[in-house]
Amino acid sequence: MWLYFNCAGTLRMILIVLSLLPHLTCNMSCPSSCLCYSTGAVMCIGYNITDIPRDMPEHTYMLLLNDTNMNVINERSLENRDLLVRLGLSNSHLHTIHPQAFQVAPRLKSVKLSSNDLSTLPARVFSPLTTLEQLHLDGNQLETIAADMFEGLVEMLDLDLSRNKLTSPASDVFSGLTNLTFLNLCRNSIKKFPPTIFHSLTKLRSLAIYNNELEDLEDGIFDGLVNLEELKIHHNQISRLPPQVFWSLRNLKVLTLSSNQLHAIPDKSFYNMPKMTQLTIYNNPLLSLPEQLMGHMPDIRQFYLYGTNLTTVPGNLFANMSGLLSLNLHFNHKLRELPSNLFCCLPNLHKLSLKSNDLYQLHPHLFSRLTALAILLLNDNKLQSLPDKLFQGLGRLSTIDLMTNDLMTLPGDIFSSNRALGSLTLSENPWDCTCSIRGIARWIRLNEHTVLDKENVMCHSPHHHLLLTLGSLRDEEFNYCDATPSSETLAVTSMTTPSTTTTSTTPRTQPITIPRTTPPTAHTKTPSTSLHTPTTVQPDKKFFTADIPLAPNISPYFYDKLVVEQGPEFVHHSYHKGWVYVWFLPSDTSLTVFLMFCHILLVVTGLLLILAAIYGMYRLGNTMEEIKAERAQIYG
Template identity: 25%
Template sequence: MSVGTKSVQCFRIQSVPTRLSLDVRKLNLAYNHIKEIKVRDLAGLSDLQEVSLSSCGLEQVEANAFVAQQLSLRVLDLQKNKLRLVPRGLPSSLEVLRVGHNHIQGLQASAFEGMKHLRILDLQDNRITVLRANALSALVRLESLCLDGNRIESISGAPPRLPQLNLLSMTANRISTLSSAFFASMKSLRTLHLSGNLLTRVPHELPRSLLHLSLDHNQIRSLRNREMAQLRNLTTLSVSANRVASVDGGLRLPNLTSLELSGNHLRVLPGRLAPKLETLDCRQNALQEVTHQQLSGMRHLKHLFLENNTIRHFEANALRNCLQLTNLALEQNLLTSIPEGLPHTLVRLDLKQNHIDSIQERDVRSLKRLQLLNLRNNRLSSLGAGVVAQLPRLQGMFLGGNPWNCTCELLRVKRALVARQVDMGKEELCEEPAPHVGEHWRASLLEEGQRQRCKEEEEEETLTAEDTADTDLDEQTENEDYYDYDV
């Protein structure tokens, strides 16, 4: 037993200890072997405010077991036990009740009677199949309700009266439909999680107060204005891993900042989306092109994720109105070149696993702020020093998995990247192939020969530069590039 100031924690016990101090306020009996709680176990402990009985193998709590704490108990933790029912006669003073990870199969109408102060109710990972909504109506001050990981297929009874509910989470159930009446009293709802169900469309008449809505892993086929027009306060919407094939143009979601649509059936990038959008995730769809018209209104866009599609055509200057874009992900598409006219605001550009076979200086000239460039697994055979010189803030450049032609110029580029301490990952650029047994001497001679040839070329270039230095001394042009690495 561990005793602190008005706090008691017990270990290796099979029942509630007797002779506890009558002024104890916090009682932690978690991770013991207590199968039952009776009224007499806690009698006299009228100052108890918090009780934890989680992970005890608890099978039964006698009705009114906490009657002595009717006015004092604020937090009761009964998680991870073997309870089949929500205990009856719990104190009206309770503010937090956690009964998740039990064997509860349903909610009785009287389960929460009189609990007008309860703010947080956790019922996740039980065995509820039919949610009797009217059983929750007594919880007029409830702010957070978690029903994740049950087996809820339907909701019966009159709609619950939950005027102060702020968060409702019902992920990983079997819900196929929700009536608009279910949400009628939830005027304060800000966050709604319905991922991992069987919904085929966005529920009708969701509360106008919603800020965050997650519908991932359902069977939704489209996003329609008529289902969502009232959600003018919504800031984040996630509908990933559904069957979405269409999104109504100009969804009336003026405050939306994040839209996640990855893992759907989109063939066309949604256009005319919310003007305040900062993050658009359309990974793992069937997109084939990107055009300026689709993205023209997204002046606040910062993160655009388009990887794992079949994009072949990327219209020149398609992103010219995306004046704040910093992160562009285009990996695993069918691009044959770096898109033309990328915004100068880019910090990260991912082009891994495309069909890009060459890079010109003009392709990256505008990317003065770029810090990371991923070109792994393309079809590049050469890379000019001028390309790297156009990227003064580069911190990472990943080039593995390309069929490089290891010329002297490419080796100079490699040395320049190393000198600038640019991270090139674990793949070795222009690494000599491992020699076969008995051919170590041959590989060594070939490598040494290549190095010698490159060294001779550099010496010749140095001499030529020295011979012409005097004539060029006074010919500095206004077009000479200058990179300030501290900016």
């Protein structure tokens, strides 16, 4: 068996090597620690590499070195490499470049020196590379860039200076890069840009300046970027936007302003950007938004607005986003009010998230125009009630989340028009299982497959329904709701039988609401409604008594269980000749304390007796062992 697997592994390795042969050069002068391909690419890895290998194939056009021990590029490292056009040296702790290092390789079009230890660069060290198109210096320790560092690099298209320690680049550092299309300055320590630093970059399409320490943007800083398509400014400290600062960016598709310190945004800031597909302004301490903010943006598909201090938003905020598919207006812990026409113009919206806000109520027609809506998240708010027609006409609505609100009831037909509804969550609400809950309880019972958390949708009141699920409530339990008010509530008068002492007790009354359902079969006659004291009560005992006539439609459940929410403590009730006798005992603090003390004393006494018995058994066992030992010595 071992031989079989060993042979199989060897055969697999042979097949892999054979598959690579067409890519390997026929020239046997490939350095150790390198892979040389017939296409002219050479890749070298290893800490034993301290300089660019000399014995590479003559037709090498691309050289990639990674994880080497090459700390310096000297003036002769690249000589005799006339065909080399792409050089990569990364993760090699490179810290020095000779000022003449690139004069011997003028044909280089791409130089990547990423993730090294470069802290300074010689002046104009890259200027001999007049055909250079790509320069990556990301992941180094550069603190400054000389103003003439990129002089002569007119063919440059891609410049990456991210993940360095740059603080204040010169205003003309990019002035000669007229063909630059991609510029990455993210993850530095830049606090401020000169107002004209980007003006010459008229062909720039992507500018990344996120994760810096920017506090302000200068007026007109983006005026020259007429072809810019992507501008990422998120994760800075920007607290102010100049008016119309983005107006020249007519071709902009992506703008990220999230995670800054914006308290306000100027009027019409996002006008004149009809090609916008992604705009983020979340995670800003916004206090308000202007009535005129968003221009025509029909191509936006997703919009996020969360982590703000907004209490409301303008009614036309999303009016120009007709192509929106997903809207996430959530996690705004002070957002309490939404205008009735806020979602007027979103015919294609598929998902709407309003979760984790501070919403107390919703306008009845808030969602009426969202005919394509499928997912609606309203959980973790403070909603106390919902209009009965809130979801009317939303025929495609398949998911509704109403968890963790303050809902006590819902209209019974609130979901009647949502034929596609397949996922509804209602738990973590203080449901009041009285008459008003009857309709929605019946709906849950008939659509239990739709309510995903039905086992946790529980009554919080009244007490006799506490912890019962809404789906377990039956229609007959609410028959009393159809009765007239005069027959629904009976006032039960509690009175005190005078004791033998001269002290009298003030009569007390306690109203008790009795549910009216199916009458018990054993009783068909309704007694009179007079109140009297049972003859079984001794005159020297202090009891509260109440006689309640059992009406023909009183449920037998009342006899089984009676809950009094307020008043004296319940002691006993009995049924006799059509009457329910309810006996009450007034609270007595001193008696309660005395009884509790007696109970504790009995428990402690019992424990002491148990311990004494255990100790006695232990001593008895020891004595028996001693007697056995003595008898063994005597008779042994």
